Amino acid sequence: MxxxxxxxxxxxxxxxxxxxxxxxxxxxxxxxxxxxxxxxxxxxxxxxxxxxxxxxxxxxxxxxxxxxxxxxxxxxxxxxxxxxxxxxxxxxxxxxxxxxxxxxxxxxxxxxxxxxxxxxxxxxxAVYGLTEWLEEDITNKQLISNPGCYPTAALLGLAPLVKNKLIDEKTIIIDAKSGVSGAGRNASSVTHFSEMNDNLKIYKVNEHQHIPEIEQMLSNWNSEVGPITFSTHLIPMTRGIMTTMYATAKSETNIDSLFDLYYENYKDDYFVRIRDKDTYPSTKEVYGSNFCDISLAYDERTNRIMVISVIDNLVKGAAGQAVQNMNKMLGLDERIGLEFVPMYP
Structure with a gap:
């Protein structure tokens, strides 16, 4: 082709x-x-x-x-x-x-x-191409809309909880941080070295264009989901996104059952790696790869679930997921051309 x-x-x-x-x-x-x-x-x-x-x-x-x-x-x-x-x-x-x-x-x-x-x-x-959660055969489709980088990390992290209606839908908070490559290649005062180095910035407060994209997919999965709280920050590094998501459980749960849920939901998805209990992913552990690494925590005192999801914004958040979608369009194994190991350190 x-x-x-x-x-x-x-x-x-x-x-x-x-x-x-x-x-x-x-x-x-x-x-x-x-x-x-x-x-x-x-x-x-x-x-x-x-x-x-x-x-x-x-x-x-x-x-x-x-x-x-x-x-x-x-x-x-x-x-x-x-x-x-x-x-x-x-x-x-x-x-x-x-x-x-x-x-x-x-x-x-x-x-x-x-x-x-x-x-x-x-x-x-257009078919929204969140590859792991595609609900239709796309081999006969002409147009795939590749998800945004922040929505990819957030939606993969929240999907099992939202689809299974385990959380209070009005309590979803997403705290997201990205390397500066997400702002594109054109120079700007925001990404200028002297402005960004040794600095941490919040931006597009309550007006990031990825907010309606995340809400659209969450509400497709669960009609009870309404507006979410979503904040974005720039970190002085080149690549990577970490989304830390919080929501209140509808009833008391435990960390083992939460991990079982995620292992079951993603057992057939090569590019989503659920970490072992009590271990948490960092952006460098997916650097240059098409993986999304996810871990969980549960606070019994507050009945609040925390989901941590990391991706490389240029790969799983952009080009890698696009190729993954192309593979599906062509009827190929979605892993072809994408099985490279993350770069470390």
Whole structure:
């Protein structure tokens, strides 16, 4: 299968390149950019010297559709919604890493993203690709909307509790922290070294665009879930997300039964690793990998459950999950091309 990557110069595009180049069932046919046509990808990323020598091409929908089988869109929000309908007309499979097709309500998208919503027809075609919790066969689907990085970590952590209605749905609090690569490659005052080094920042308080994405999926699983409390922080490191989630149990429980629940729910999911009791994951333990590591704690004094979930935001939170979804679209083992061990230290 031939692949095209649009938005190849961003961090998500670079990670797609790294992963797909070693995938045994596909080849990268072309790289595309709206602003750097004619330049080589390795000029933007010197670590690709002599490994990726192709030049960046402009975005010609018809040519891409004629030459490739699957298109990955690693573009900013607001761009994918313009490209996707054109690719769907050519029957091309699309995996979108932006936020354009995650929210099913157009008015909600407009409110949180401050952009014109995607058209209703293509939005209807989109499948939300939280891979471990896909409830339909996607081999005949054309458009996968890859989840956001924060929602991936949060939803994988909360799913067993929410789906089994074990927690008071109005008590969900998600405290999330991310490395600065989640802010993208463009320089800004937020990610400037002298601003971020030796610092910890909370940002987008009560207005992060991933809030409605998380709420949408939680309410799909359990209609009693309403608004959640979700806070995001930047940590002075490159990669990684840790989400620490809190909720009050509906009735008294114990840590052993909680672990049994998670082991049972994820026993067939290679990329979700439930840690041993009394051990807690750190971001470096999933660095550069497609794993999500999860652990739990239970406070008998407060009847509160704590879930800790960590991922690499650029892999399981973006490019790795996108390739995992591609594997499912192609009817392949979802692990193909993704079984690399985390980098440590």
């Amino acid at each position: 031939k692949i095209s990557i649009i938005g190849a110069t961003g961090y998500g595009g670079a990670e797609l390149t790294r992963i797909l180049r070693q995938h045994p069932e596909v080849t990268i046919h072309s790289f595309h950019s709206s602003s750097q046509q004619g330049k080589r990808l390795m000029d933007s990323y010197p670590h690709m010297q002599d490994v990726v020598t192709e030049s960046l091409q402009d975005i010609n929908i018809q040519e891409i559709a004629n030459d490739t089988d699957i298109v990955f869109l690693a573009t900013p929000s607001g761009v994918s919604s313009q490209l996707v309908p054109q690719f769907l007309e050519y029957n091309i499979k699309v995996i979108d890493l932006s936020g354009d097709y995650r929210l099913k309500d157009q008015s909600v998208y407009k409110k949180w993203y401050k952009k014109v919503a995607p058209d209703a027809n293509s939005l209807h075609e």
